[in-house]
Amino acid sequence: MRARVLCGAFVALAANLAAQAPVTAPAAAPATAPSAPAGPNRAEFRVGGFMLSGERSYDYIGPKPAPATGSTRGIDVLLRASGIGVSVRSMSGTYGDGKLKIVSADARLLLFPPVFTIFGGYGKRALCGVSCRTNTIIMGGVSSTVSIGGSGLRTFISGAMLIAPELKSVAGTTTGASAAGSGIEAEAAILYRFPGAPLFVSLGYRTETFNIKATTSAPQAPEEVRGLRFGGGIQFGGR
């Protein structure tokens, strides 16, 4: 499955590059006049909030339970120049009867232009019920943002692999110990920036699967959180 996802993501990004290329061509201009800059490569600062309305599926000991509906709320901050940028995200969701919370936060380093970006990041993910199971996450992936001309609309697709290494506890205690895990995060969205105002809204779909591997004291715990993603915020710069 992961191979299919990553392969599909790369194919999509390659196609996106092809689609973006004509858009970024500078306008024909005489040598004496300033020429148009190439493509959506202006510096961008974006702060937004979002809400994920969907469901959480999980597998645990016993018969497979029905997906639990719920929502996740979060904040996303992006700061990027033409070839490099950083992104910070924090979100917290509640599903089912409200006793289960999923909290995560991560920071990512973005490389290359928005139309084809490779990113890597570091974060924490906690699944809290009666007690919390916390994982340290290392992530890597690709994303692509394509501006649809001067319409203010942008398409965004992203795919990443999440890896949670097994961590030993501090000697003599259980503090800091976490099981190994891995997962996938994928998102597709459109963003619209209002003309004449530094505001944007977004609509998309997001899914995140995460599988904590079995340990001697706990079984494997695969889960998936997916749903519609609504967002909005302020944006300066960018296309």
Add this chain to the structure above:
Amino acid sequence: MWVAFLAMTAVSAARAQSNPIDDVIKLAMDAYQDFKYPTADSIARKVLTMQSATSAQRARAQMVMAAAAYPEETAAQKLAVALATLKQLLKTNYDAKMPPELTWTGLDSLVEEARRTTFGVQVTGVTAQTTVGVEGVAKVHVKSNKPGLFRLIITAKTGSAVAIVDSISGTAEGDITFKTMRDEKPIFSTGDYTVMITAFEPGGRGDTVTTQFGLKADAPILEFAAVPAKMDSSKLLKERTGKFGAKAILPALLVGGAGFFISSQLHGEGRLAQGSADSKGMGVAGGMFAVTLIAGFADHGRVIPENVAGNKAAGEAFQKSITDATTENRRRITEYKTVLTFDMGGR
């Protein structure tokens, strides 16, 4: 002996510098002084036949003829001839006065009678003039013994083009003014011109009197800075990128397809792989596809601020070039000078 030699040298030099026609007139006047009236008349008439004689010399010759025709000696008086000569003289020399060596009381009375009974014109007050700038006005002063219509025509001595035509009417004395600039360009070019003033006597006998003299114009070429008339649109930059149009199909397919894939195919590990597709997600995927497609075809291109600013700057530079050229041309016009030198003795 030395004194005599110096006197002869001085006389020779004076003769060498004097005009031959003036010498002839002096001969006529000498003959008049010697009471040889027919001789004086004959010599003076020869001056009138000389092509090179100026109007001033002709006037003096006519005075000698009038004086010879009406001397104090009664037997030699020819009243009709004298009166006709004086009328002819006063037509173009209304203010003419007989020199003391030629006149006497009776002749003065005859001059006054001629002045009363003929339509005479005097052109005076014309000197070298400098005309400056747009005003560019020069003038010729005319005076006559009765109101009339005065028409001024200035033509180049070479060629037939009329440079100036102007007129003044209904007054016995006044200035005929004319511009040396027209449409902010100098009319004259450097060269010689003939000024002709024709005076028309209103009503009565309707006499017409014409007097003419020379004019030398020193008019350097006035060059103007080129004022750009139209901006070169080919140098303007495109202010928008091209329409996105059909190029939106691919991003629409990608974002829609990705949404579809995520919501329907991508599921978690292990037993979660049996999960079903999310119909809401598929709906959103379709919506993203449609919206992207519509946005692409509705797109008018992205504004290129740098090019907009560049075009604005080019437009401002164009306006400034017009203003600068116009200001420069105005300065040149203001500082431009045409110097007109009137030669009243010339023809």
